Amino acid sequence: MRRIVAAMAVLLIALTAAPFTRAEAAAATTGFHWNDITAADGITLKSNVIAPAAPGRHPGVIFVASWGLNDFQYLAQAEKLAESGYVVLSYTARGFWFSGGEIEVAGPPDIADASTAVDWLISHTAVDPERIGIAGLSYGGGISLLAAAHDKRLRAVASMSGWADMAESMSGEETRRPQAAFFLQSVANLVGRPSDEMNQILDDYWAGRNDDYREQWARGRSVRYSIDELNANNPAVMIVHAYGDSIFPVNQMVDLFDNLRTPRRLELAPGDHATVEISGLLGVPNHVWTSLHRWLDHHLRDLDNGVDGEPSVVLRPHGSGAVESYAGIGTIAGEVKRQELGRPQGWDKTGTLGPATGSEWSHRMASGIDTTANGGIALVSNGLEQLTGIPPLVWLPSVNRSHAGVWVSDRQATAASIRGIARMHLGIDPQRPDGTVIAYLYDLDPLGVGRLITHAPTSWHGATRPFSVDLSLPMTAYDIPAGHQVALVVDTKDPLYFDANTRGAPLTLAGPSWLDLPLR
Structure with missing residues (x-):
């Protein structure tokens, strides 16, 4: 009392x-x-x-x-x-x-x-x-x-x-x-x-x-x-x-x-x-x-x-x-620009975000293991961004591609204004009936530092065959400077959420998949 x-x-x-x-x-x-x-x-x-x-x-x-x-x-x-x-x-x-x-x-x-x-x-x-x-x-x-x-x-x-x-x-x-x-x-x-x-x-x-x-x-x-x-x-x-x-x-x-x-x-x-x-x-x-x-x-x-x-x-x-x-x-977004997720490849297993080609690909990773990509701390991280202008950050090379998928666009020739709800369509081939993925959209600077724009999780239960998820990311208004890139990270664990993954269980992401960006 x-x-x-x-x-x-x-x-x-x-x-x-x-x-x-x-x-x-x-x-x-x-x-x-x-x-x-x-x-x-x-x-x-x-x-x-x-x-x-x-x-x-x-x-x-x-x-x-x-x-x-x-x-x-x-x-x-x-x-x-x-x-x-x-x-x-x-x-x-x-x-x-x-x-x-x-x-x-x-x-x-x-x-x-x-x-x-x-x-x-x-x-x-x-x-x-x-x-x-x-x-x-x-x-x-x-x-x-x-x-x-x-x-x-x-x-x-x-x-x-x-x-x-x-x-x-x-x-x-x-x-x-x-x-x-x-x-x-x-x-x-x-x-x-x-x-x-x-x-x-x-x-x-x-x-x-x-x-x-x-x-x-x-x-x-x-x-x-x-x-x-x-x-x-x-x-x-x-x-x-x-x-x-x-x-x-x-x-x-x-x-x-x-x-x-x-x-x-x-x-x-x-x-x-x-x-x-x-x-x-x-x-x-x-x-x-x-x-x-x-x-x-x-x-x-x-x-x-x-x-x-x-x-x-x-x-x-x-x-x-x-x-x-x-x-x-x-009336917020003047256009919706579709960015297809390309095959993760090369020494760093990074895919491209670019024009649609309808290509098929797969990326196998271990689920239920955290990466350096995350949504921060509830009530704290986004509140601090409001005061400081600094959102949760990630150095993109540090994201373990064995536990995540990473896709990066070309550098922006001019500034791009994201206005509205970005949507991801992602193919999934699960090895376990239950699972979770979290999608993070980043503004990537020339040094490889990503500023979190928006993110969201999605889970499934009882899956027995390959399927696709359509995930709407939270509404936002964000300006990406010229010379920066758009980056998408998909991993399977974040302290903000209870995930349905079995730690270490294999999970395959597959194409064709894409990201729809609403642009002013």
Whole structure:
């Protein structure tokens, strides 16, 4: 308990230092009030509310706390919004800190809690019931999307580093992600009360069993399967995500955005889970929160700030301060350039990436053995890239070709701009029924140093004959300088993932295979 109280005190000091340095805040708002909200099943949700001091009805915003955090999380942004004319309610999700109940992992009770928060806001504040929105970071972002699909009173929603498909997040491409799962479970055990169901799901996850049950459990917690309800309710939906999110991979959010028929906006930037938005929680100027305020102002305050006339997709390329806008996902890439994987040969067993020839080849390697190519550390590596501009690196000659396949393009005569989702088609002849490969796309400089652009795993089970995999790599925006090359590495082990390989078992990669690069 001492640890919890101390951590809470540190969090309170950090998150409230910025907002309360503005002397004018007390005059403009009611100040924060701490409240208990009684959920539909009788448990207590801890919350705080702040409102404009001016009389009359005001638009409202509900903030749902992130996994492991509490309603103190949004104090800086809540005060800014209250000063702009919003009634703002923030609450701690059930099962965490001093809110009651157990962690339901965005289950039906969590969705009901969001509606209870709407009820409380209408009953206890001067909010305009026709102008209420909901937003959240990470866990709060996922719950916000689900809530908007189930409660038509929510007229605007913002998901920052949230998810659309929990099953894909946990084991997309049939590959489990232990680092992300360990982090979430550790936080839950430290500052929360996991439910028996959550503990059982995670026990099965670690043991690799009951996959079908987990899939069904996850579907009920995934707005992807409530897209019709979300579209029918027609809230204005804003999605913010990082290309390198290691907890909720980005493509599920791109797919969700593409299937929305509501007012919508998608903003993508370099970084990892919640790293793009986090500085704004301290009141520091941040482009995500600036966009969020503008989105809410237009859709809840009816301000004519130009949001409705702006392109709906905003990309921030890696290693650049540029901001690019597009009308939709389909307008991002001007062409898709197919690069065929040639036969690995020569003393270094390196294949070419080049024009399609349809050639057949094979490359035999030992599976289940790591190489120097890897995706880094969950939450750390991509987060550091956001701060330093340096992604995970590899010296390509150090990648053992006995344990990987390597392909390299010609040098770029001019700069090339990768924009969108690269896709790999790869032939596989397995010697074991189960296996995993991981594909890494690199920007290769003249010294042989590769900068990781994007990567993804895929696994198979019960294979008895040769087959092909079609793997979509995470969406990205990356500029390859003139004189550099594109490199593709395919190996079979990475600390980010549980692989299905038998260590040392032979695995044959085969052609014709190719890489489709989306270029602007």
